[in-house]
Amino acid sequence: MKFNLKKSWTIASKDYRTYFTSPIAYIVIAGFLLIMGWMFFFNVSHFNLQAMQYKQFGGKSGSITDGVIRPLYGNMNVIFLFLVPFITMRLFAEERKMQTIQLLMTSPITLGEMIVGKFLSAAMLVGTMLALTVFYPVILFVYGNPDLGPIVSSYLGTFLLTCCYVSSGVFFSSMTENQIVAGALTFAAGLFFWLINWAAQSAGPVFSDVLDYLSLIQHYNNFSQGIIDTTDIVFYLSFIGLGLFFTHRVLDSYRWRS
Amino acid sequence: MIEVSGLTKIYGQRTAIDHLDFTVNKGEIVGFLGPNGAGKSTTMKILTGFMPASFGTAKVAGYDVFDEAIEVKRNVGYLPENPPVYFDMVVEDYLKFAAKLHDISKAKLKPAVDTALEKTGLTHVRNRIIGNLSKGYRQRVGLAQALVHDPQVLILDEPTVGLDPVQIIEIRQLIKSLGGAHTVILSSHILPEVTATCERIIVINKGKIVAQDNIERLTTRMNQGLTFQMKVKSVSNNGIQAIQAISGVKSVNLHDGALAIEINPSQDDIRDRIVEAAVMEKMGVLEFGADKLSLEEVFLSLTTQETTEGVQS
Numbered sequence: 001m002k003f004n005l006k007k008s009w010t011i012a013s014k015d016y017r018t019y020f021t022s023p024i025a026y027i028v029i030a031g032f033l034l035i036m037g038w039m040f041f042f043n044v045s046h047f048n049l050q051a052m053q054y055k056q057f058g059g060k061s062g063s064i065t066d067g068v069i070r071p072l073y074g075n076m077n078v079i080f081l082f083l084v085p086f087i088t089m090r091l092f093a094e095e096r097k098m099q100t101i102q103l104l105m106t107s108p109i110t111l112g113e114m115i116v117g118k119f120l121s122a123a124m125l126v127g128t129m130l131a132l133t134v135f136y137p138v139i140l141f142v143y144g145n146p147d148l149g150p151i152v153s154s155y156l157g158t159f160l161l162t163c164c165y166v167s168s169g170v171f172f173s174s175m176t177e178n179q180i181v182a183g184a185l186t187f188a189a190g191l192f193f194w195l196i197n198w199a200a201q202s203a204g205p206v207f208s209d210v211l212d213y214l215s216l217i218q219h220y221n222n223f224s225q226g227i228i229d230t231t232d233i234v235f236y237l238s239f240i241g242l243g244l245f246f247t248h249r250v251l252d253s254y255r256w257r258s
Numbered sequence: 259m260i261e262v263s264g265l266t267k268i269y270g271q272r273t274a275i276d277h278l279d280f281t282v283n284k285g286e287i288v289g290f291l292g293p294n295g296a297g298k299s300t301t302m303k304i305l306t307g308f309m310p311a312s313f314g315t316a317k318v319a320g321y322d323v324f325d326e327a328i329e330v331k332r333n334v335g336y337l338p339e340n341p342p343v344y345f346d347m348v349v350e351d352y353l354k355f356a357a358k359l360h361d362i363s364k365a366k367l368k369p370a371v372d373t374a375l376e377k378t379g380l381t382h383v384r385n386r387i388i389g390n391l392s393k394g395y396r397q398r399v400g401l402a403q404a405l406v407h408d409p410q411v412l413i414l415d416e417p418t419v420g421l422d423p424v425q426i427i428e429i430r431q432l433i434k435s436l437g438g439a440h441t442v443i444l445s446s447h448i449l450p451e452v453t454a455t456c457e458r459i460i461v462i463n464k465g466k467i468v469a470q471d472n473i474e475r476l477t478t479r480m481n482q483g484l485t486f487q488m489k490v491k492s493v494s495n496n497g498i499q500a501i502q503a504i505s506g507v508k509s510v511n512l513h514d515g516a517l518a519i520e521i522n523p524s525q526d527d528i529r530d531r532i533v534e535a536a537v538m539e540k541m542g543v544l545e546f547g548a549d550k551l552s553l554e555e556v557f558l559s560l561t562t563q564e565t566t567e568g569v570q571s
Binding site for chain 2: 021
């Protein structure tokens with residue numbers, strides 16, 4: 001089947017704009033920046049204090065990458081875990097509830113194009129939020145000389161990891177007319193795939209590898225150290241693809257039943 | 259333009275529509291008439307390619323609704339029961355979005371939206387947010403959405419529901435004006451709605467077609483005879499007898515000061531002679547006309563009785 005990205009873009013741009021014509025984008029972005037700003041301030045001042053103490057005793061201070069950048073982007077991932085459900089919960093649930101999905105489903109656009117469009121709209125909002133945090137590393141560059149590598153890889157890793165939440169959010173939103181249900185399930189699923197490797201320590205050798213591999217956060221570790229490994233990228237892309245594929249199945253069966 | 263044969267849709271245990279067969283020609287306006295739950299919406303959803311049928315085939319504009327759904331969707335404008343409008347969007351942006359979804363190129367976008375706004379009388383609210391509009395206007399926005407890509411076929415599910423009388427007349431006129439250039443199917447459970455806009459009606463009940471014909475023929479076919487109402491100033495037995503004496507008059511009954519005159523079907527037009535007789539007898543004719551309820555009764559008898567032999571054509 002032909003896939004026309006232009007159609008996806010029609011939906012993505014409309015839904016992206018809807019985030020900004022409703023309060024959603026402003027509230028989510030404001031909350032995000034408030035918490036991130038506070039964390040950045042805390043990380044930097046804590047790092048400063050430590051650096052001064054080390055200097056007093058003639059020791060070597062830790063790198064700015066370890067002291068500021070890694071915890072900053074690690075925390076950002078946690079915040080996205082909380083915020084993404086609010087971004088994705090309306091995508092299909094609202095369409096189902098208001099029956100506007102009938103417009104989409106009677107337009108010459110395939111389910112795949114529709115789903116990718118919805119995914120892109122939320123991913124674009126995530127991208128916008130990430131772009132708004134660029135001034136933290138800029139500040140670090142003005143007053144210090146941090147490594148560029150880990151910053152770039154952290155952004156890439158954070159974006160891919162968050163897109164996994166978005167993908168599962170799209171999936172849960174397609175399953176229900178109720179936005180709260182969609183949001184709650186998205187959060188639960190995100191947290192579950194985050195913590196899934198907790199059981200790895202007590203599991204058998206093979207099974208623990210599997211659990212480690214399935215853990216979303218495990219694949220982020222390399223990114224936070226400045227390593228971009230195709231294994232991790234492939235994992236994230238597969239996770240995203242699988243989420244969107246399941247969404248396709250759900251909506252296809254919705255057509256038969258409604 | 260639309261060919262349906264053996265169309266069946268089964269939801270679990272329930273058969274929503276049962277072996278429907280009908281065709282709609284190009285430029286025709288056809289009314290889908292039936293009580294609530296008769297299967298009108300289900301049929302329409304299948305024709306738009308929204309929902310697959312369980313059995314049977316349907317072709318719209320020459321394309322199979324299942325195998326060539328995208329082509330069907332490109333050629334169909336659909337107004338569902340609830341207009342599929344985004345409450346947080348501006349009217350114009352919404353129509354642009356709908357047009358883009360239907361492959362309208364960037365150059366033709368503005369003229370297409372302008373035409374749809376004009377046709378549906380929405381030009382003065384183009385910059386308003388849809389959620390702030392009244393129900394009637396939202397319905398019109400939904401209709402504009404169905405029209406914006408200038409489709410060959412329009413499928414309108416209860417297009418005038420929730421509108422005020424003035425708006426109803428406007429929308430009916432609009433739909434009538436669409437005939438010829440577009441093929442229109444509209445559904446309704448209100449009879450006058452269909453008689454006012456459609457050339458042909460398909461009566462559907464419990465998932466089956468119980469009658470399909472043009473309106474006049476359906477009426478005469480179903481009624482044993484047409485009934486006329488005559489309001490008179492003074493009723494006289496002589497007058498009643500005089501009317502009864504006219505050949506073709508089946509019966510004359512008096513109730514509520516009005517004469518109900520039943521005539522045999524397929525007779526020459528004897529209305530003038532009935533009035534003439536009443537005037538000669540000095541009954542003082544105030545009103546004379548066809549019984550408005552007759553088609554309503556046809557509808558009722560079609561959808562409540564099982565004996566429909568000879569009605570299907």
